[in-house]
Amino acid sequence: MGEADIGLFALRLFLAALLAGHALQKSVGWFRGKGLNKTAEVFESWGFRPGRFHVGLAATCELLGATLLATGLFTRVGCATVIGTMIVAAAPNTVNGLWAHLGGYEVPVAYAAIAACLAFTGPGSISIDNVADLPDAGAPGAVVAIVIGVLAAVPPLLNRRRALLAHPSHPAGPTDERA
Secondary structure: OOHHHHHHHHHHHHHHHHHHHHHHHHHHOOOOOOHHHHHHHHHHHOOOOOHHHHHHHHHHHHHHHHHHHHHOOOHHHHHHHHHHHHHHHHHHHHHHOOOHHHOOOHHHHHHHHHHHHHHHHOOOOOOHHHHOOOOOOHHHHHHHHHHHHHHHHHHHHHHHHHHHHHOOOOOOOOOOOOO
């Protein structure tokens, strides 16, 4: 075990903690979050209908990705889950531009980028993947994880688009609401 493995382990834990925090903010209101009902209202305003279902789905995906990354179990599956979830999370705030201080999509892009990098590095030796001697698919496995993550984001984004087109009087324009 070298410094790189310790660094990968720390990075995986850091990202996992942030993802779990976001999931718990939206689902149960921890860490000054809005909780399920109020977050569902925000999701509805963004076009993710029904809101409660989408909040539950987002929180579940964030917790699943966090768990897989923290443990280093099926790491690339965790990466794909995070990538897909963060692409969807970025969508409502694209009208605000990149930067978070302006209500932009900087945070989900950073989380997705970290997950994509971890897909390429793999989990390192401090992981269940390593201890269980699970096969490492290398760079091709990373590319597959990224593609799966991107493709997984398509259905919720298409559903959001349909919902927004069906209710044009309910604007999904620039917002500083954070779920």
